[in-house]
Amino acid sequence: MIWEPLLLSLRVTLVAGVLIFTLGLGLGIFLARTHFPGQIFVSTVLNLPLVLPPSVVGYFLLMVLGRGSPIKEWLGIDVLFTWQAAAIASTVVALPLMVESTRAAIAGVNPEWEDAARTLGSTEWELLVRITIPIAYRGILAGFGLSVARGLGEFGATLMVAGSIPGRTQTLPLAIYDAVQMQRYGLANAMVMVTTTIAFLLLWWVRHMETQHPQSQRRQPV
Amino acid sequence: MELTVSIYKRLPHYDLDVSFRVEGETLGLLGSSGSGKSMTLRCIAGMQTPNRGMIVMNNRTLYDSQRKINVPSRQRKVGFLFQNYALFPHLTVAENIAYGLNKLPRFVAQQRVREQLHAMQLIGLEDRYPHQLSGGQQQRVALARALVTEPDLLLLDEPFSALDTHLRSELEKQLIHTLSRYRGLTLFVSHNLEEAYRVCQKLVVLDQGKIIAAGDKQRIFDHPETLAVAQLTGCKNCSTLQRLNTYTLRAVDWHCTLQTIEPITHLHAYVGIRAHHISFFTTADDQPNTFPAWVVWTSETPHRMTIYLKLGTPPVNADDYHLQAEVFKEKWDQLKDRPMPWLVHLNPARLHLLQG
Numbered sequence: 001m002i003w004e005p006l007l008l009s010l011r012v013t014l015v016a017g018v019l020i021f022t023l024g025l026g027l028g029i030f031l032a033r034t035h036f037p038g039q040i041f042v043s044t045v046l047n048l049p050l051v052l053p054p055s056v057v058g059y060f061l062l063m064v065l066g067r068g069s070p071i072k073e074w075l076g077i078d079v080l081f082t083w084q085a086a087a088i089a090s091t092v093v094a095l096p097l098m099v100e101s102t103r104a105a106i107a108g109v110n111p112e113w114e115d116a117a118r119t120l121g122s123t124e125w126e127l128l129v130r131i132t133i134p135i136a137y138r139g140i141l142a143g144f145g146l147s148v149a150r151g152l153g154e155f156g157a158t159l160m161v162a163g164s165i166p167g168r169t170q171t172l173p174l175a176i177y178d179a180v181q182m183q184r185y186g187l188a189n190a191m192v193m194v195t196t197t198i199a200f201l202l203l204w205w206v207r208h209m210e211t212q213h214p215q216s217q218r219r220q221p222v
Numbered sequence: 223m224e225l226t227v228s229i230y231k232r233l234p235h236y237d238l239d240v241s242f243r244v245e246g247e248t249l250g251l252l253g254s255s256g257s258g259k260s261m262t263l264r265c266i267a268g269m270q271t272p273n274r275g276m277i278v279m280n281n282r283t284l285y286d287s288q289r290k291i292n293v294p295s296r297q298r299k300v301g302f303l304f305q306n307y308a309l310f311p312h313l314t315v316a317e318n319i320a321y322g323l324n325k326l327p328r329f330v331a332q333q334r335v336r337e338q339l340h341a342m343q344l345i346g347l348e349d350r351y352p353h354q355l356s357g358g359q360q361q362r363v364a365l366a367r368a369l370v371t372e373p374d375l376l377l378l379d380e381p382f383s384a385l386d387t388h389l390r391s392e393l394e395k396q397l398i399h400t401l402s403r404y405r406g407l408t409l410f411v412s413h414n415l416e417e418a419y420r421v422c423q424k425l426v427v428l429d430q431g432k433i434i435a436a437g438d439k440q441r442i443f444d445h446p447e448t449l450a451v452a453q454l455t456g457c458k459n460c461s462t463l464q465r466l467n468t469y470t471l472r473a474v475d476w477h478c479t480l481q482t483i484e485p486i487t488h489l490h491a492y493v494g495i496r497a498h499h500i501s502f503f504t505t506a507d508d509q510p511n512t513f514p515a516w517v518v519w520t521s522e523t524p525h526r527m528t529i530y531l532k533l534g535t536p537p538v539n540a541d542d543y544h545l546q547a548e549v550f551k552e553k554w555d556q557l558k559d560r561p562m563p564w565l566v567h568l569n570p571a572r573l574h575l576l577q578g
Contacts, residue, residue, distance in 0.1 A: 112308040115269050118295035119302045120322030120371060130321075134312050 002190050004167050005175035009152060012083055012171055016090035016151045020098050021144055023091070028102025028140070029128070043103075047096045054156020057093060061085075061161045086162035086169055090151035097150055101143020105136035142209040149202040153195070223407050225375060229265050229275035229285075238262065238272075238431040248401055248408040250422030250439070252415060252454060258431040259411045263377045266409070267302050268295035279374055279407075301368030301376045301406075306384050307360045309352035315339075315363050316348035322371040338366035341400070357385045358393050365400060376401075376408045382417060394420060415456050419443065427451050449576045452494045457574065458546045460494040476544040478533050481510040483570045491578040497528065499572040500547035502557055503565040511570055514563035518543040527554040531566060 031043055049057050063069060065085065071077050079085045109132050117127040133140070155173040162169035164178060172195050179188040228241040238258040242249070251259040264270040266277055266284070274287040284293045309318050319338050323331035339345050342362040352360055361381060368376060381397065382390045398421060401408050412418040418425060418439075425442050427435040427450075435442050435451040446452040449460055461475035468485045472478075473493050480493065503512055518530040518537045527550075530543040537543060545566070549557065557564070 110308065112304050112306070113310055115267075115295070116302065116304065116308040116310070116367075117321065118269070119267055119298070119300055119373075120367070121296045121325070122322075123296060131310060135310075 001187055002175075002194065005170055005172045005191065006194060008083060008167075008170065009172040012086045012090055013148060013152045015084070015087040016094065017144075017148050019087070019091040020094055020147045020151065024095055024098025024143065024147065025102055025140065027095075027099045028143075029106055029132075031099065032103045032106035043099075046099055049093045050096045054093065054154070055160060058089065058157035058160025061089060061092065061157060065161065080161055081163045081165065081169060083162065083169055086154075086158045086171055089157040089161050090154040093154050093157055094147040094151035098143045098147040101146065102136075102140050105139025105143070106132060108139065109135050138209045142206045145202050145206040145209065149199050149206070152198060152202075223374070223405070224280060225266075225407050225409075226276070226278045227262070227266060229262070229272035229277065231261065231265060231270070231272040233258070233261065233431065236431045238265075240426070240428065240431070240433050241275075242426050242433065242436060244407050244409065244424070246407070247423040248410060248421060250418035250425045251409060251411045251428060252413070252418045252425050253428035254413055254454065257428040259413075259428050260379055261431075262428070263302075263379050263409060263411050266375070267300050267377055268293065268298050269302075299371075299374045301371065301373035303361075303364050303368050303376070303378045303381050305380045307352075307364035309360055309363055309367070311352055314349050314351055315344060315355070318352070318363055319366045319370050321367060334370050338370045341403075342366045356389075358389045361385070361393060362396070365397070369400075369404065372406075374406045376404060376406055378408065378410045380411055380413070382412075382414070390417075397421065415443075415454065427454055429454070446494070446574055447577060449492045449494070449578055452492075452574055452576050456496070457494045458497040458548075459500075459544075460492050460576065461544075463490060463493045463575075465490070476533055478511075478513055478568075480568060480573065481570050482573055482575065484573075484575050486575060489577050490575040492576040494574040494576055495545075495568055495572055496574075497546045497548035499569060500531075500545060501567045501569060502547075502549075503567050504560075505565070509567060511568040513566050513568075515545075515566040516562050517564070526550055529554075531564075533566065536562075 027046065031039065062080070065071055065088070066080055079088065113131050113135065114127050117131045122130065153173055155177070158171060159174060164170045164174040166175070166178075170178065172191055176188055176191045176195070179185075179191065223246055225244045229238065231238040235256070236258070238261055240258070240262055251262060253259045261270060265272050268284065271292060272285065272287070275285070276283065276287065277285040283289070283291050284298050285291060310321065313321065316335055316339070320331055320335045323334060326334070339348055342365060344359065344362055344366065347355065347359060352363070355363065382393060385393060394417065401421070410418065410421050422439060424437060425435070425439045426433055427442065429450045434448055435446065442451065443455050446455055446457065452460060461473040463486070464472040464474060465486045465488065466472055466479065469482050471480055471482065471486055471493060473480055503509065513533045515531040515533050516536045518532050519540050520530065521528040526548055529547045529549065531545045531547055532543050533545070547566070
């Protein structure tokens with residue numbers, strides 16, 4: 001009984017992880033390296049899922065994905081109450097952590113390193129790949145680990161857009177709720193242990209990324 | 223090899239407006255911090271864009287506001303040595319130097335890196351990371367990285383300011399040696415006049431974004447034309463002047479009347495004399511510009527003594543002085559036991575008449 005929700009959670013998190021990484025990296029770099037009017041507005045909106053009740057995020061997602069929405073009516077894509085909807089919910093809720101960490105890590109890269117790379121013939125893309133991201137990668141990975149941990153634990157928004165259909169959309173957090181409702185404490189215990197262990201390991205790795213700077217990563221003394 | 227720069231850029235506190243030409247030699251941009259010298263360098267490198275003007279290197283236009291040309295940094299063929307070197311912290315010494323050679327075949331790149339390691343005495347350090355190097359080694363890596371791509375123009379932004387004093391003279395010698403073998407042009411930015419004097423043949427002196435003196439370094443030091451140039455080139459004594467006649471002036475701040483050799487015009491607003499040009503007499507002997515003076519206090523450096531002097535009357539406190547004189551210790555030993563007042567001589571040939 002524990003394998004079904006666990007495997008489903010892993011599948012959902014894997015897809016969400018890919019989305020979080022690509023979207024979060026892109027948005028983080030964009031926000032760190034550009035200045036445009038309304039930037040504060042954009043980053044505030046991106047951060048909203050951090051503080052809104054999951055039910056509110058879920059409600060917005062229902063509006064975007066559900067009946068009457070362009071995605072459903074014009075494109076004919078109906079993801080509500082599938083595991084893909086759970087992946088989308090996880091992505092939206094966890095994305096701010098990735099964006100913020102990436103933005104901060106990229107902003108911490110000394111612009112002179114990039115200027116130096118430019119005088120040495122690098123295009124903007126080349127210096128992003130050879131200088132900026134390699135120097136900021138620990139902060140980026142730490143943000144990614146944090147987001148994945150958050151996405152794995154997603155409950156409220158997932159419940160609203162994917163439901164809690166055993167074997168189809170019932171991820172670990174939802175299955176735990178269900179097990180407790182049905183007073184199957186043995187099962188709940190097992191799932192709680194698994195969830196906590198995975199979360200602990202992820203956070204431990206995040207800490208490791210944040211604190212242990214290998215020699216080559218240290219800033220030059222000024 | 224020639225570079226023509228004529229740029230204008232609006233900055234928060236003043237406007238940068240500079241025009242100069244370099245041919246063959248090393249040009250120093252001298253100025254106090256915030257005078258616009260680093261900004262000029264960054265405009266030439268393409269890291270900053272001027273509001274208008276043009277930059278032409280060997281008939282290749284790098285920037286021209288009228289023709290809407292703004293060649294990106296990566297195509298300008300400039301080497302830039304940053305104040306803190308900006309070595310890539312995640313790459314080794316060899317990888318740092320090889321960074322700009324990635325379009326060359328691998329063995330050619332390796333050969334060039336090897337040459338630079340050799341020339342900069344970095345053999346044995348190629349696998350170290352920047353933080354494992356001393357300041358001087360970091361500077362040599364940064365210089366190797368800038369030179370390995372064979373740029374037309376080498377821009378040095380205060381290359382010695384991050385170093386301890388005892389390292390400076392050694393590295394300065396190495397830099398002068400390296401520059402003598404380098405075929406391109408060099409622009410050297412510094413706020414240190416002695417350093418600029420040693421490294422460069424010609425100087426451009428900047429103040430508040432404007433060029434206040436330009437030309438042969440010796441001429442600028444010997445004949446500063448304005449107060450700002452005199453001060454920037456280390457003239458410690460400057461006073462406002464009142465013109466009495468063509469060869470006589472009143473030095474208002476020093477409370478004395480001075481004879482000059484250079485005719486005084488209405489443009490001249492200040493008179494200055496360098497600290498080491500002040501001399502001391504035992505007898506007056508009808509020499510012009512000789513005044514009784516009291517020693518207010520002294521300040522000692524390993525080989526020299528700075529003497530703060532008050533002319534005419536004894537000082538009332540330690541801030542009550544007119545002039546700073548500088549003498550070698552040997553001279554000081556002869557002077558120090560003489561009774562006050564001393565006879566101070568401001569040689570007419572050593573006086574600088576300065577515009578405001």
